[in-house]
Amino acid sequence: MKRYDVVILGGGAGGLTVASGAASLGAKVALIEKSDRLGGDCLHFGCVPSKALIEAANEINYSSVLSQYGFDVSGRATFSHVKERVKAAISTIQHHDSEDRFEKMGVDVFFGVGEFVDEHHYLLKDGQSLYGKRFVIATGSRPIVPPIKGIDNVQFETNETIFDLEDVPSKMIFIGGGPIGLELAQAFSRMGTETVVVDRSDDILSKEDGEIQQLATEFLQKDIDFILGVDVKEVKQEGATKTVIYEEQGVTKEISGDALFLGVGRAPNTDGFGLEEIGVKLDKRGHIQVNDKLQSSHSHIYGIGDTNGQFPFTHAAGMEGKLVVQNAVLGLGRKVSYKTFPWTTYTTPEIFHVGMTEEEAKDTGKEYHVYKSGLDDVDRFVAEHKTTGMVKIISDKKGYIIGAHAIGEGAGDWMQTVIFAMEQKKKVGDLSQMVYPYPNHAAAIQRAADQYWREKLFNGIVPKLTKKYIQWFR
Structure with missing residues (x-):
């Protein structure tokens, strides 16, 4: 029997994060992946191929713009060429998630399925038995096939x-x-x-x-x-x-x-390997019930990523994986927080979301303020003829950011500044004080944040006081 400090089930984003982090800290780590390759759903079926497909589709769509410059473009997309682009992206990233790379880190990688014998022992179908002081369940999810007739x-x-x-x-x-x-x-x-x-x-x-x-x-x-x-x-x-x-x-x-x-929708991959049999509590949809330290009903078994039902995103699994390394390996007892957790929907234009919506802010019954800017007020978007969209920042009565939303070309990239501001407990006005190189997409944030100072400085009593000051002393 092989003994490990941490045994990880699932070789996707969350599992790989825990494996690399735990091994780097000196823990003896086993990583078990049921398929024949690492990387998980995101790499092989989700985020990476879909974004490669979206980019190819947008390039095909943009070709219609060439007629504005006198080009004659005709024909229909050949999907085999698109798939080559998709496979090339997967192959490049797969290198970073290779079995060899993790074994060089000191991680023992196992491919295959198995089941829990008890809360500390896991038996692989090939007969190998693994003992784990702690387990991390990062087995991801699968598409739901609804019970539709036919x-x-x-x-x-x-x-x-x-x-x-x-x-x-x-x-x-x-x-x-x-x-x-x-x-x-x-x-x-x-x-x-x-x-x-x-x-x-x-x-x-x-x-x-x-x-x-x-x-x-x-x-x-x-x-x-x-x-x-x-x-x-x-x-x-x-x-x-x-x-x-x-x-x-x-x-x-x-x-x-x-x-x-x-x-x-998607269903968590938490069935078929004995979690319930060893007393790990699941909700009605099959998600592992975890506390704010990401521990299950057995404190030495953690659930991250799609298995816990919090946020079904790769970056959520990665964030949770980092926290679990601190808790499972170092025993720090860190608590997870999703207050500044962002997501982007990669339509064209992209849709960015972090924190409360205005509807949610209104439901709290507390005072809040909204600062908005259309992309048609931002010179970079005007120059590129991509002015569809807006930025919306929501603050509490003191100016601290409680939510931010945007729709626009590349919004998932240029809205990152707002996430940092929220995490550092900065106010809307602080985003206005930054220097944004001209012309810049992120100037949309500045345009919205400038409204904070307009309200503070140019409304109410301040203009009256400054007028008197200028008359008397300047």
Whole structure:
């Protein structure tokens, strides 16, 4: 039997973060991955391939702009070329997540499945038994296949299969209007596919600030057809044609296409290896119930990433992985906080979110202030003819930032300054005091933050006092 200080289940972003951190601190570490390669869903089926696809789609879409300069551009995207771009990106990043790299760090890497024998022993199917002082469950999640009538008889795609398509579909129907579905629907639309999103909700991007949501919806409607507020009753297939039958206000309707994508959510990979059998508590959806130190009902077993149901993002798993290294290896007892946790929806334009929305701030019943700027007021965006979007910063009554939101080209990059300001407990006015090289995309933040000082200095009694001061002393 092999004995370890930390045994990690799952070789995705969270598991790799814990493995490298723990090994670097001198812990004896085992990393178990059920597939035959490290990197996890994000690298092979999620973030990396989808962003490579989005970039390729945008480049194809931008080619239409060439006609403005006298070029004659025609033809249809060849998906095999797009897939080559996707695979090249995965291959480059895979090198950093290779088995050899982690073994050189001192991590023992095992490929295969197994199960808990008890709360400290894990048995691999090949017969190897591992003892762990502490365990970290970082097994990720998988696409949910909803119990729709006929689904077992229809060929459908998920984020794990869509990159295996042979060609760009003529028409693709997306069941589910979450971020993954929206990103991919817009990308395929820009490659020439007619895309339709069908969702039971009355609107999309429901977690976003209301103004951002409205603007994003208006923009996405240029690329995607939406059928919202409906219940999907059945799916069927005849030949290559897939048909979705849905009910809208009591009326049965249907829509057909040559491809079907399921994007109704994800389920945690916490079943099949004995967690419940050893007493680890799960919620109704299968997520590991953890405390603010990311410990499960067994204090030496931690749950991070998609397994704990907090935020289903790669950067959440990475952040939680760093905290678990401090707690599991060093025993520091650090507590996780999501107050300044950001996310970006990588549609075009991008949608950035951190902290409270205005609706959430209003629900608190406390005083708050809003500072906004449209991108059409920012010279860099005007010069690039990419003025669709806005920045919105929300503060408490003292000026401390409690939320920030943006929609615009590259918003996920140039809004990072606001995250740092929130983490350092800076005020909105501090963002105005920075020097932004001209012309700069992040000047959108400055434009919004300038309003803080306009309210402080140019309204109320201050202008009256300065006027008297100038008259008397200047």
